[in-house]
Amino acid sequence: MAATLRTVTDAVTRWRQFERTVVERGLGRGLGYAPRQLRYARSVEHRHGADVSHLLPADYRAFVAEVGYPVLGFGYYDREGFSFLPPEAMESRSVDLPGPDDEWPEATEGGPTRCLFALFAAWDLSEIEGYAFGPADGADRAGGPAVWLVENGMAREVAHATFTEWLAGELTRQETRLADVSPEWDDDPHRLVDYSVDGGYDQKPYTAGDLDLVWVERQEGSPYSYGLVDRAGTWLIPLGKRFRSVRPFRDGIAEVILNDPTTSYAGPWSRIRTDGSVVG
Structure with missing residues (x-):
């Protein structure tokens, strides 16, 4: 329990440090937060929704509960940035996310589709590229969840053992990038809002x-x-x-x-x- 708590605390603390760095460098417009209740349509093949609960690790759950769903980008389709996907966006993209062996989630009659991977952060929501949670052992698809690299609409390989490990490496990479970034501002750099059902960063809460x-x-x-x-x-x-x-x-x-x-x-x-x- 103590190790888990330290991991979660470290992840949130590390993020807050990164936030301050972005603002101090005059790049605060490139960092925002997507609303948790951003609405996405379901596909007719998966109208009962998606089940990703078995794929979301404790450190990720604690991070988004404390921080929210960050959107980092300094231009239109900024492939060096990322958008964290709120729940309905994650479910919408994860029901059609196969693994490296071309194994696809199967719709369940009368119930939610049990996803094989959960796309949690993306830089391209059209071609579906980013990072997803999936099995820790890519060989026998057992264990997990680990962080997988997603390219061209498919989970390709394990990239990091844990979410906290991924976040630490990603923020180090982003801090190096900030020194040379030339922003061409776009408030929806990965079309997260654009692909939603008439959503917005300032939308009112739903009942x-x-x-x-x-x-x-x-x-x-x-x-x-x-x-x-x-x-x-x-x-x-x-x-x-x-x-x-x-x-x-x-x-x-x-x-x-x-x-x-x-x-x-x-x-x-x-x-x-x-x-x-x-x-x-």
Whole structure:
């Protein structure tokens, strides 16, 4: 227990030192924090959600509980930086993250998909590149969790034994980089917010009832297909092409752009209830 506590304390202390260094060098705009409640749509293949709980180590859990979800970047698609993924973003990307032997997570009928890896930090959310938690022993896929390098949408190899070890090495690398960085500011350097469902760094908190309502999408055709499920994956609005774009529900109401001849992707926005009926 004492060793774990020292590890967690060291990780948080090390991060706070790095924060101060970034600010002291006049680069504070390049360091922000993503909201924990950033909403992401589920894919229709995994509409019951994702299970990553078995992959998240204690030192990581303690770190994000204390620090949050850092976003570090000094330009558009800054591949030298990273964005920590809040829970729904992590689940969204982890359900489709295979291992080096091309083994993929399998959807579970009526329950969340048990992920093989949990993407926790990324510099590219399109090609899926960054770091994930996975088995400590890459040979027999047993043990863990360790930190894996993710490239081109696949977990490739164990990079570090623990999250704290990864963080220490990453911050040392970043401090060396700060001496020569030439910022070209971008407030969403890895498109973490851009890929969310109408999220923002300054978004208001959601209620428990709001979080129980999850959009599901199929990214085929134009517009995409959208449907609504509850947290357990039960359909409330069937999947279809009724909407051009959607926003998260708040207090039982969501804004959407209806897919009809009078609308475009610019609007106008309408308000709907959880059964899909239009308000007003």
